[in-house]
Amino acid sequence: MTTATVTTDQPEPKAEKGPGRAGRAKKRLTGRTASLIALVIALLWTTPTFGLLLSSFRPEGEIKTNGWWNFFTDPAFTFDNYTQVLLSDTSSGRLGSYFFSSLVITIPAVLFPVAFASFAAYALSWIRFKGRDTLFVLIFALQVVPLQMALVPLLQMFQAWFGFEDEQKFIQIWFAHTCFALPFAVFLLHNFMSELPGDVIEAARVDGANHGTIFRKIVLPLVTPALASLTIFQFLWVWNDLLVALVFGNGKETAPMTVRLAELAGSRGEEWQRLTAGAFISIVVPLIVFLALQRYFVRGLLAGSVKG
Amino acid sequence: MDQIDILDELPKFGQLGIGVVAFVLVVGFLLFLVDRLPGFDKGRFAAAVFLFPTVLLLAVGLLFPALRTVWLSFFDKDGESFVGVANYTWMFKDPDIRGVLGNTLIWVIAVPILSAGIGLIYAIMIDRLKVEALAKALVFLPMGISFVGAGIIWRFVYAYKPEGEDQIGLLNQIVVWLGGEPQQWLLNPPWNTFFLIVVMVWIQTGFATVVLSASIKAIPTEIVEAARLDGVNAWQMFWRVTVPSIRPAIVVVLVTMSIAALKLFDLVRTMTAGNFKTSVIANEMYTQAFRLLDKGHGAALAVFLFVLVTPIIFYQVRAMRARREER
Numbered sequence: 001m002t003t004a005t006v007t008t009d010q011p012e013p014k015a016e017k018g019p020g021r022a023g024r025a026k027k028r029l030t031g032r033t034a035s036l037i038a039l040v041i042a043l044l045w046t047t048p049t050f051g052l053l054l055s056s057f058r059p060e061g062e063i064k065t066n067g068w069w070n071f072f073t074d075p076a077f078t079f080d081n082y083t084q085v086l087l088s089d090t091s092s093g094r095l096g097s098y099f100f101s102s103l104v105i106t107i108p109a110v111l112f113p114v115a116f117a118s119f120a121a122y123a124l125s126w127i128r129f130k131g132r133d134t135l136f137v138l139i140f141a142l143q144v145v146p147l148q149m150a151l152v153p154l155l156q157m158f159q160a161w162f163g164f165e166d167e168q169k170f171i172q173i174w175f176a177h178t179c180f181a182l183p184f185a186v187f188l189l190h191n192f193m194s195e196l197p198g199d200v201i202e203a204a205r206v207d208g209a210n211h212g213t214i215f216r217k218i219v220l221p222l223v224t225p226a227l228a229s230l231t232i233f234q235f236l237w238v239w240n241d242l243l244v245a246l247v248f249g250n251g252k253e254t255a256p257m258t259v260r261l262a263e264l265a266g267s268r269g270e271e272w273q274r275l276t277a278g279a280f281i282s283i284v285v286p287l288i289v290f291l292a293l294q295r296y297f298v299r300g301l302l303a304g305s306v307k308g
Numbered sequence: 309m310d311q312i313d314i315l316d317e318l319p320k321f322g323q324l325g326i327g328v329v330a331f332v333l334v335v336g337f338l339l340f341l342v343d344r345l346p347g348f349d350k351g352r353f354a355a356a357v358f359l360f361p362t363v364l365l366l367a368v369g370l371l372f373p374a375l376r377t378v379w380l381s382f383f384d385k386d387g388e389s390f391v392g393v394a395n396y397t398w399m400f401k402d403p404d405i406r407g408v409l410g411n412t413l414i415w416v417i418a419v420p421i422l423s424a425g426i427g428l429i430y431a432i433m434i435d436r437l438k439v440e441a442l443a444k445a446l447v448f449l450p451m452g453i454s455f456v457g458a459g460i461i462w463r464f465v466y467a468y469k470p471e472g473e474d475q476i477g478l479l480n481q482i483v484v485w486l487g488g489e490p491q492q493w494l495l496n497p498p499w500n501t502f503f504l505i506v507v508m509v510w511i512q513t514g515f516a517t518v519v520l521s522a523s524i525k526a527i528p529t530e531i532v533e534a535a536r537l538d539g540v541n542a543w544q545m546f547w548r549v550t551v552p553s554i555r556p557a558i559v560v561v562l563v564t565m566s567i568a569a570l571k572l573f574d575l576v577r578t579m580t581a582g583n584f585k586t587s588v589i590a591n592e593m594y595t596q597a598f599r600l601l602d603k604g605h606g607a608a609l610a611v612f613l614f615v616l617v618t619p620i621i622f623y624q625v626r627a628m629r630a631r632r633e634e635r
């Protein structure tokens with residue numbers, strides 16, 4: 001895994017001017033006690049995840065009878081849990097199949113809202129038309145609607161449109177995720193697009209470029225960081241989601257990993273060896289994305305985020 | 309061991325293919341419209357094309373369903389006969405649901421205070437350490453983990469085995485090492501709610517750390533230096549300089565977390581499924597609407613959630629604007 005650094009939009013503090021008063025004062029503040037407290041917090045925050053990672057490499061018998069810390073006194077190491085989870089086709093395993101469902105759900109559920117929201121945000125920031133501000137406020141205000149408000153009627157609509165009887169389809173999950181993502185996505189991209197320098201766009205207009213060209217050739221390249229941060233948000237949101245998947249994809253064919261893992265976690269512990277490896281696989285994908293692109297994620301966070 | 313059959317997975321990827329092709333077609337068609345058709349470049353037409361998918365999806369997928377939920381909250385479990393405000397009186401009279409509302413209140417108070425508090429302390433402690441970036445990343449990491457994943461991670465912390473057996477949960481092992489009796493952490497109210505809250509705090513503290521750390525770095529050095537010259541100690545520095553200087557950021561963090569706590573669903577669903585008196589509004593809404601198939605009760609709970617969230621979000625927007633102006 002990459003060692004990522006958290007960077008922010010804030011200007012970095014000026015370099016310390018030698019061991020001046022402020023420098024010494026700061027040292028006293030971040031003295032030994034402070035470092036110790038920080039260390040304790042860091043340990044508390046990492047140990048649970050580490051325990052799961054270690055457990056996932058322990059044999060079934062060990063996982064079920066003693067704690068992961070026994071690994072240090074009595075090490076036993078195996079990849080069995082991972083091969084079982086990924087490859088076995090028993091009724092209880094087969095997490096590999098759910099992993100694919102997660103992928104199939106996530107890709108369109110990220111593409112659609114990001115594209116539609118960038119269209120909308122462009123129109124709301126750079127095309128002049130009557131009622132623009134009202135429309136923006138309306139879309140913005142929809143962020144307050146918790147998605148719980150939409151679940152029951154939306155499910156009824158899907159049942160009427162797509163039918164639940166025949167094979168299960170992913171389209172209703174994509175549709176739901178796209179709708180729920182749009183208010184925040186439009187808001188975030190509008191924040192960035194509306195702050196672009198107006199003279200660049202005016203100049204392009206004067207040169208006879210139409211809105212399609214300006215959107216593709218000027219605006220999109222300039223807001224790439226914002227697009228990246230929105231993409232990460234939406235990816236994490238969809239990949240990690242349980243509620244939407246439970247309501248709209250609750251069946252063997254369309255359920256993603258989160259649904260299956262939540263089910264396994266609810267069982268009485270017979271499947272714990274699978275649970276460890278399964279959980280770790282489902283965690284690792286977003287974590288890689290997250291760590292690799294953390295910079296953009298943090299920028300999005302600092303730009304202010306509310307998600308319905 | 310039977311091997312997984314990759315052929316079984318093909319229909320899924322077929323659907324994915326259709327989805328991606330549909331995406332390319334829709335986006336391509338819209339861009340074609342604004343690009344090629346004469347007249348479509350006029351402001352109004354271009355705006356209409358650009359806004360069409362968003363407005364349509366929001367109307368069909370969010371606005372209309374939300375209004376219908378309000379409507380359904382005045383009807384019975386099948387959504388057929390009008391029952392007035394019966395679903396709402398049920399919500400406030402039924403002792404179980406009152407317990408649920410009480411739990412939600414505890415979440416909304418405890419999660420922001422604990423996460424922001426720990427996040428603030430941590431941000432100050434690691435400020436300008438050599439390993440600051442790494443230290444931040446460690447605490448920020450849980451933000452990328454799903455609630456389901458976090459629930460499983462913490463199951464291995466809270467796991468219980470009867471006294472005398474080897475413990476597999478870290479917390480009980482520590483209790484045993486200290487000479488205590490192992491506990492069923494997630495089974496006994498009211499403390500089980502507290503143990504669930506710990507998990508949420510674990511997830512959210514990274515967010516607080518990152519946002520607060522950014523504003524701590526933005527405090528002008530002159531202010532800190534001037535305070536130093538006045539001879540304040542670390543404690544006074546914290547309360548009189550640091551906290552007032554980053555107050556807007558603290559407000560944003562507290563408010564964002566209280567919204568997250570209000571809407572919390574996954575964690576409770578995964579760890580206790582709302583049993584043992586740990587349910588919260590969002591989980592109860594799911595249980596009522598999709599497990600007990602009572603649309604009226606589910607709708608009323610959803611509307612109540614909306615009523616609770618709305619003022620907080622308006623406040624958040626104001627706080628965010630204030631913070632931006634201060635920069």
